[in-house]
Amino acid sequence: MITNLYFVRHAHSTYSSDELNRPLSERGKEDARKVTEILKNQRIDILISSPYKRALQTIEGLTGIVGIEIVVEEDFKERLLSERPLNDFDRAIAKVWEDYSFCWEGGESNVVAQNRGVKALEKVLERYEGKNIAIGTHGNMMVLIMNYLDKRFDFTFWKRLDMPDIYKLSFDDRRLIDVKRLWNKS
Incomplete structure (x- = not known):
């Protein structure tokens, strides 16, 4: 039996230090409508999202089309890179990808974040x-x-x-x- 997961990277958001409640920008809202257009013909059965507002907003247009609510799954939230702002994000993110066990102060290593995400993936595949999710x-x-x-x-x-982006697994x-890949920028 085939299970299809449509991973949707959230659309562009308005920056704020409030990770949980950071909303989509105007461009992000327009792109979220495109995400809905792409996915509306994929026979989506289940909607799941990170608890972060920008991820929820990116797929919420599907709720009216498929007639179901979004199930929030904590473990699909973004990895915590550090508990404090880092001066050089590019260098900081490269470092955790170079060494999967490395983490910045108070942050998650790739190993820890990956294990969290895979646990959520396995739960979804089983349930x-x-x-089509x-x-x-x-x-x-x-x-x-x-x-x-x-x-x-x-x-x-x-x-x-891209931001957003869509991959069907x-x-x-x-x-x-x-x-x-289902996302097309145009």
């Missing part, structure tokens, strides 16, 4: 076998999960993601059998 999440978390399944999804892949039981 919703044979369904859209998951609103974040770039690092999405790629860490994808990297666990296939090492070609790495830091270089993460740097090339198809599973036969719990075995990844196909990955397709």
Whole structure:
């Protein structure tokens, strides 16, 4: 039985230090409408999202189309890079991808964040076998999960993601059998 997960990296958001409540920007809202257009014909059965507002807002347009509410899954939230702002984000993110066990003060290493995401993935695959599931999440978390399944999804892949972005991962039981990108910027 094939299960399809549609990982949706959230659309552009208005920066604020409040990670949980940071909303989509105007551009992000427009792109979220495009996400809805792309996914509305995919026969989505289940909507799941990180608790972060920007991830919820990116997939919420599907609620009226598929007639279901979004299930919030804490473990699909973005990885915590550090408990304090870091001066050089690019250097900080590169460091955790270079050494999967390294973490900045108060943050999550790739190992810890990946384990959290994979645990959530396994729960979804078990609970919703044979369904089409859209998951609103974040770039690092999405790629860490994808990297666990296939090492070609790495830091270089993460740097090339769009915001938003959509990847369809198809599973036969719990075995990844196909990955397709559905997002098209135009």
